[in-house]
Amino acid sequence: NAGVTQTPKFQVLKTGQSMTLQCAQDMNHNSMYWYRQDPGMGLRLIYYSASEGTTDKGEVPNGYNVSRLNKREFSLRLESAAPSQTSVYFCASTAGTGEIDTQYFGPGTRLTVL
Amino acid sequence: QQQVKQSPQSLIVQKGGISIINCAYENTAFDYFPWYQQFPGKGPALLIAIRPDVSEKKEGRFTISFNKSAKQFSLHIMDSQPGDSATYFCAALESYQKVTFGIGTKLQVIP
Numbered sequence: 114n115a116g117v118t119q120t121p122k123f124q125v126l127k128t129g130q131s132m133t134l135q136c137a138q139d140m141n142h143n144s145m146y147w148y149r150q151d152p153g154m155g156l157r158l159i160y161y162s163a164s165e166g167t168t169d170k171g172e173v174p175n176g177y178n179v180s181r182l183n184k185r186e187f188s189l190r191l192e193s194a195a196p197s198q199t200s201v202y203f204c205a206s207t208a209g210t211g212e213i214d215t216q217y218f219g220p221g222t223r224l225t226v227l
Numbered sequence: 228q229q230q231v232k233q234s235p236q237s238l239i240v241q242k243g244g245i246s247i248i249n250c251a252y253e254n255t256a257f258d259y260f261p262w263y264q265q266f267p268g269k270g271p272a273l274l275i276a277i278r279p280d281v282s283e284k285k286e287g288r289f290t291i292s293f294n295k296s297a298k299q300f301s302l303h304i305m306d307s308q309p310g311d312s313a314t315y316f317c318a319a320l321e322s323y324q325k326v327t328f329g330i331g332t333k334l335q336v337i338p
Contacts, residue, residue: 117270153236153330154330155233155316155328155329155330155331156271156316156328157328158325158326203270203271205270215261215273215276216273216326217272218270218271218272219270220268220269220270221268221269221270
């Protein structure tokens with residue numbers, strides 16, 4: 114039982130390049146989330162998926178797109194990377210049963226945009 | 228707009244001492260208040276959580292104190308150990324989808 118896994122762990126991009134961050138969970142959770150973590154800003158929600166087939170914008174969605182590929186996988190795409198997107202990105206999941214429950218986080222992807 | 232204000236941003240405590248981290252909120256719709264612990268290079272992990280109908284919750288050396296009228300809650304770490312050195316985030320939820328995090332407190336426990 115690996116929990117929430119993310120790939121890659123590290124990535125360096127040049128401005129304007131694109132990439133997709135991958136996330137998968139093996140806990141049969143319904144809801145999945147993408148956050149970015151910046152010093153002094155805490156964790157900010159980019160997008161979330163309440164259930165398979167649905168996605169919604171969070172606090173800071175500009176410059177990102179997401180795909181809920183199936184119940185297990187939720188990817189985050191940067192179409193044209195900018196230096197402001199340099200951050201640590203975390204994927205998380207919850208059971209999403211309608212009750213408040215624990216968010217389980219992946220280990221993160223450290224992205225640098227030059 | 229910071230809906231959950233956390234302080235201090237950094238904290239140094241001697242081994243055996245008490246670490247105290249405070250959070251304040253404005254949104255009275257928040258009804259669940261978890262604390263997360265994050266070690267370097269790792270994702271945050273749930274440490275302890277409380278609902279507003281309870282004034283205190285204790286799990287081992289970790290205690291949450293909650294003051295509903297003041298809209299404040301705090302984490303106390305008793306007998307702080309070097310292994311407690313991590314970043315701590317308070318959070319608040321108004322529904323199971325929307326989590327608002329504080330900016331985090333980097334705790335260093337020195338021997």
